[in-house]
Amino acid sequence: MIGGMGRWEPNARGRLEQAALELYIERGFEQTTVAEIAERAGLTERTFFRHFADKREVLFAGAGTLREFLVSAVTGAPESAAPIEAVAAALEAAGALLQERREYSLQRQAVIAANAGLQERELIKLASLASALAEALRQRGVTEPAASLTAEAGIAVFKIAFERWTDGAGQQELPQVIRESLDELKAVTTGK
Amino acid sequence: MIGGMGRWEPNARGRLEQAALELYIERGFEQTTVAEIAERAGLTERTFFRHFADKREVLFAGAGTLREFLVSAVTGAPESAAPIEAVAAALEAAGALLQERREYSLQRQAVIAANAGLQERELIKLASLASALAEALRQRGVTEPAASLTAEAGIAVFKIAFERWTDGAGQQELPQVIRESLDELKAVTTGK
DNA sequence: GGAGCCGATGTCAGTGACTGTCATCAGCAT
DNA sequence: ATGCTGATGACAGTCACTGACATCGGCTCC
Numbered sequence: 001m002i003g004g005m006g007r008w009e010p011n012a013r014g015r016l017e018q019a020a021l022e023l024y025i026e027r028g029f030e031q032t033t034v035a036e037i038a039e040r041a042g043l044t045e046r047t048f049f050r051h052f053a054d055k056r057e058v059l060f061a062g063a064g065t066l067r068e069f070l071v072s073a074v075t076g077a078p079e080s081a082a083p084i085e086a087v088a089a090a091l092e093a094a095g096a097l098l099q100e101r102r103e104y105s106l107q108r109q110a111v112i113a114a115n116a117g118l119q120e121r122e123l124i125k126l127a128s129l130a131s132a133l134a135e136a137l138r139q140r141g142v143t144e145p146a147a148s149l150t151a152e153a154g155i156a157v158f159k160i161a162f163e164r165w166t167d168g169a170g171q172q173e174l175p176q177v178i179r180e181s182l183d184e185l186k187a188v189t190t191g192k
Numbered sequence: 193m194i195g196g197m198g199r200w201e202p203n204a205r206g207r208l209e210q211a212a213l214e215l216y217i218e219r220g221f222e223q224t225t226v227a228e229i230a231e232r233a234g235l236t237e238r239t240f241f242r243h244f245a246d247k248r249e250v251l252f253a254g255a256g257t258l259r260e261f262l263v264s265a266v267t268g269a270p271e272s273a274a275p276i277e278a279v280a281a282a283l284e285a286a287g288a289l290l291q292e293r294r295e296y297s298l299q300r301q302a303v304i305a306a307n308a309g310l311q312e313r314e315l316i317k318l319a320s321l322a323s324a325l326a327e328a329l330r331q332r333g334v335t336e337p338a339a340s341l342t343a344e345a346g347i348a349v350f351k352i353a354f355e356r357w358t359d360g361a362g363q364q365e366l367p368q369v370i371r372e373s374l375d376e377l378k379a380v381t382t383g384k
Numbered sequence: 385g386g387a388g389c390c391g392a393t394g395t396c397a398g399t400g401a402c403t404g405t406c407a408t409c410a411g412c413a414t
Numbered sequence: 415a416t417g418c419t420g421a422t423g424a425c426a427g428t429c430a431c432t433g434a435c436a437t438c439g440g441c442t443c444c
Binding site for chain 3: 415416417418419420421422423424425426427428429430431432433434435436437438439440441442443444
């Protein structure tokens with residue numbers, strides 16, 4: 001039935017995500033109840049928890065996509081590329097994605113920076129990305145512990161670069177900051 | 193009054209820590225209520241929360257001490273030492289501490305490995321250690337972003353080394369695993 | 385085109401983590 | 415003695431999160 005709506009408004013999940021982000025920005029994360037998020041989205045609290053495991057997870061819905069993106073970027077890197085360069089290329093490409101959605105990335109990061117619990121969730125998502133990168137490297141024939149160390153080093157670079165990008169008021173492009181940070185890591189591990 | 197006890201048994205905080213670890217091992221973290229911990233320690237739930245910010249924090253009481261230890265180790269490293277070597281020495285020394293309390297470290301880690309929430313807390317404590325290391329490096333005159341990158345790389349090495357140590361059934365000494373992991377990181381960042 | 389299944393949502397009652405507030409009382413100082 | 419302090423208890427309250435069951439449009443199947 002064209003133009004008609006079904007029993008419910010479409011895209012419940014997306015409405016919950018948007019309502020949550022708005023409220024977290026307006027009042028802060030802790031001052032927002034799940035009931036309020038659900039109400040703004042025209043749903044009930046119970047439905048929120050059917051879409052998101054907890055109140056924090058609603059801010060990290062895109063993590064799975066990012067994970068897949070990084071994995072396929074590493075998998076698709078030329079065979080000749082050294083592991084660290086395969087990871088670097090993947091991170092730069094991911095950085096370009098975030099750069100495209102700069103406004104959203106900055107808003108989201110401001111919310112996370114203001115709450116310790118959200119930072120914890122962010123860190124475990126980053127650890128999960130490192131884990132996925134390590135697995136992708138193993139698929140390329142990289143052995144342990146090189147695979148895990150390369151992945152963790154890459155994520156560390158990404159973390160620092162992202163901080164510098166958000167703090168730096170966006171003077172530089174994120175992929176460029178990532179590349180510079182990696183070069184700095186190389187210098188620093190060499191003993192300088 | 194020598195030998196007499198005051199109004200309360202001494203070391204309430206320590207009793208809570210021990211009761212919590214025991215229960216987390218016996219039944220698992222989620223299956224343990226704070227009321228049960230308090231009861232085993234001969235206290236009330238409210239008192240638990242006066243000593244620990246939340247149910248997870250009781251497992252991370254030693255984090256502050258470790259932080260101070262690492263900072264003074266970096267601060268006390270010879271001026272001639274390169275930043276990465278100052279951090280490496282600090283981590284090896286910290287590794288020796290954990291090696292001395294091997295049984296406790298392994299028990300605690302088994303509890304953490306079994307629960308995602310505890311892993312989140314562990315990660316933010318590690319991030320806090322990286323932050324403290326970076327500050328200690330800045331005190332030595334290391335500039336950004338080198339300080340943060342060195343600190344994060346060091347913590348990444350520590351994280352991987354600790355995993356290998358716990359999984360490896362303790363075949364190797366932790367400080368040695370840390371050193372080997374750092375060498376591997378150096379190899380890997382060089383482009384190999 | 386009616387019967388019945390299915391999936392997304394609503395409703396409701398419950399548990400447990402965590403907080404605010406006030407009461408208690410041994411030990412200590414004055 | 416008097417009064418203060420610091421650690422604890424008692425108690426009520428909020429809110430995140432869960433389990434169980436009800437609802438009902440849209441779909442398939444015949």
